[in-house]
Amino acid sequence: MTHRPLPTIIGPTENALRELLTRTLGVTRIDGYDEWVYLNMTAGGATIEQIALALRLTRQAADTVGNRLATKGMLSANTELTEDGRQQLAQGRDLVSVMTERLTVDLEPERQRICAEVLDVIRERADRELAPSLQAKRK
Numbered sequence: 001m002t003h004r005p006l007p008t009i010i011g012p013t014e015n016a017l018r019e020l021l022t023r024t025l026g027v028t029r030i031d032g033y034d035e036w037v038y039l040n041m042t043a044g045g046a047t048i049e050q051i052a053l054a055l056r057l058t059r060q061a062a063d064t065v066g067n068r069l070a071t072k073g074m075l076s077a078n079t080e081l082t083e084d085g086r087q088q089l090a091q092g093r094d095l096v097s098v099m100t101e102r103l104t105v106d107l108e109p110e111r112q113r114i115c116a117e118v119l120d121v122i123r124e125r126a127d128r129e130l131a132p133s134l135q136a137k138r139k
Contacts, residue, residue: 009120024099028092029072034065039074039089043081056130 022032030036036053041051052062069075072128104112107114 020099021096024095025092025096028088029074030088030092031068035069036092037068038062038065039081039085039092042075042079043086043089048079 018033021036025032027034030039033107037055038051041054046054047061050063051066052059055062055065056089058064066075069085070077070089072084074088076082106114
């Protein structure tokens with residue numbers, strides 16, 4: 001097996017997965033990654049500050065995402081899922097679960113565990129690199 005530099009793996013993988021998420025959610029009224037994350041985090045009780053941080057957005061930009069979802073009837077005042085929001089999120093989660101299964105169907109559990117561990121380490125290190133600029137963005 002030829003060794004490939006990680007940037008030539010991580011970048012294209014990230015791009016493909018984000019596009020696949022958008023297409024997978026295409027049968028719902030959830031428009032893309034930002035709305036997907038916003039709905040999931042709201043369902044989990046996250047604050048707007050936590051959502052903005054997770055999306056790497058300013059508070060104002062995160063509010064814009066919330067306002068879009070509220071206009072669509074999926075959020076009430078950007079803070080709680082409506083019944084429609086819960087239904088859209090449940091449908092999206094089902095679709096994403098099916099797609100994830102298709103992507104990982106023949107990967108042994110041990111390989112999936114190792115993949116998760118490696119990606120967690122890379123994300124944690126990236127978060128540490130970003131920490132100073134994220135703190136400045138929040139001010």
